[in-house]
Amino acid sequence: MRIIDVREITQPIASPIRNAYIDFSKMTTSLVAVVTDVVRDGRRVVGYGFNSNGRYGQGGLIHERFRDRILEAPPESLLDENADNLDPHKIWAAMMTNEKPGGHGERSVAVGTLDMAVWDAVAKIAGKPLFRLLAERKGREANPKVFVYAAGGYYYPGKDDAALRAEMRGYLDRGYTVVKMKIGGAPIAEDRRRIEAVLAEIGSDAQLAVDANGRFDLETGIAYAKMLRDYPLFWYEEAGDPLDHALQAALSEFYPGPMATGENLFSHQDARNLLRYGGMRPDRDWLQFDCALSYGLVEYLRTLDVLAQFGWSPSRCIPHGGHQMSLNIAAGLGLGGNESYPDLFQPYGGFPDSVRVEGGHIVMPDLPGIGFEGKSDLIKVMRQLAE
Numbered sequence: 089m090r091i092i093d094v095r096e097i098t099q100p101i102a103s104p105i106r107n108a109y110i111d112f113s114k115m116t117t118s119l120v121a122v123v124t125d126v127v128r129d130g131r132r133v134v135g136y137g138f139n140s141n142g143r144y145g146q147g148g149l150i151h152e153r154f155r156d157r158i159l160e161a162p163p164e165s166l167l168d169e170n171a172d173n174l175d176p177h178k179i180w181a182a183m184m185t186n187e188k189p190g191g192h193g194e195r196s197v198a199v200g201t202l203d204m205a206v207w208d209a210v211a212k213i214a215g216k217p218l219f220r221l222l223a224e225r226k227g228r229e230a231n232p233k234v235f236v237y238a239a240g241g242y243y244y245p246g247k248d249d250a251a252l253r254a255e256m257r258g259y260l261d262r263g264y265t266v267v268k269m270k271i272g273g274a275p276i277a278e279d280r281r282r283i284e285a286v287l288a289e290i291g292s293d294a295q296l297a298v299d300a301n302g303r304f305d306l307e308t309g310i311a312y313a314k315m316l317r318d319y320p321l322f323w324y325e326e327a328g329d330p331l332d333h334a335l336q337a338a339l340s341e342f343y344p345g346p347m348a349t350g351e352n353l354f355s356h357q358d359a360r361n362l363l364r365y366g367g368m369r370p371d372r373d374w375l376q377f378d379c380a381l382s383y384g385l386v387e388y389l390r391t392l393d394v395l396a397q398f399g400w401s402p403s404r405c406i407p408h409g410g411h412q413m414s415l416n417i418a419a420g421l422g423l424g425g426n427e428s429y430p431d432l433f434q435p436y437g438g439f440p441d442s443v444r445v446e447g448g449h450i451v452m453p454d455l456p457g458i459g460f461e462g463k464s465d466l467i468k469v470m471r472q473l474a475e
């Protein structure tokens with residue numbers, strides 16, 4: 089059993105939207121394939137992965153360093169104890185050979201993307217859905233029912249309150265019970281008006297979360313906290329710079345409701361610093377680390393260990409990114425749910441074709457691997473890369 093090839097192609101996932109910090113008009117993603125010599129059900133096992141939106145494709149790093157380290161490692165050194173499957177932890181260690189600690193920049197995205205493909209292959213070789221494999225290995229019961237919320241409410245040219253309300257109404261019509269909109273890309277009075285428009289639209293049918301994408305300095309973050317606490321929000325997300333833990337801690341004195349952050353922290357060490365210094369409250373706040381941006385599931389398991397050390401339940405995690413990898417982790421390891429972008433970042437994000445959102449939840453189908461084969465537009469693009 090061995091990995092015979094690792095392929096990567098950088099694809100556009102451009103969209104004319106913007107948040108408070110960036111626009112997505114030139115956004116790209118890396119699509120990767122880990123090709124094995126294993127055959128299951130008459131077909132060669134290929135694991136697939138892609139990087140989560142918001143960070144760019146990683147072709148440079150993958151082709152210069154990480155691909156070769158996997159292919160040059162002795163094949164038997166990448167297998168698990170019984171030599172009947174690949175070992176994601178050993179493959180991870182091979183990829184990170186000769187990488188210094190710290191500085192978790194773009195490299196965590198490249199490794200996270202390849203790690204997704206490795207886990208897809210491992211679950212396919214085992215012949216089961218990844219979420220069931222993860223639950224089994226952890227000695228717990230899988231729960232295929234996963235909470236999902238609709239992330240949208242971006243700024244884009246010509247979008248008025250009526251269009252924003254219609255967008256949110258559309259998410260409710262599709263079964264979501266929590267919707268999210270961007271703030272911080274407009275003056276505070278305008279954002280207040282947008283928030284009130286959405287709250288008037290959704291009434292008691294759903295709850296609203298808001299996301300500042302790390303835009304605010306302390307003064308602005310506090311001004312928004314004072315404005316936002318007038319409303320019953322689901323959460324106030326990423327107010328300040330992702331690494332400014334003192335700012336996050338200070339805000340908790342002005343905002344008694346739930347806050348969320350973590351999508352731009354890319355390692356278990358960074359997660360630990362957030363819990364040490366960010367003033368996050370385990371009884372109400374939410375953690376949004378996205379494994380596809382932060383060295384993959386091998387590293388995410390370490391992050392979950394850090395959470396346990398600090399008294400946090402995995403159920404306080406609702407990852408960023410809207411991909412099926414995090415859905416599997418949620419269903420297998422008991423996370424609180426997953427983000428979802430109903431109309432964006434296609435064909436990568438979203439659910440298998442048979443899945444519907446009902447009452448704010450989806451039910452994971454029993455597909456081998458991560459489940460990409462159940463999403464026809466996505467698997468078509470994937471197979472063009474490697475099959």
Ligand SMILES: [Mg+2]
Nearest residue numbers: 299325326351
């Ligand atoms: Mg966000």
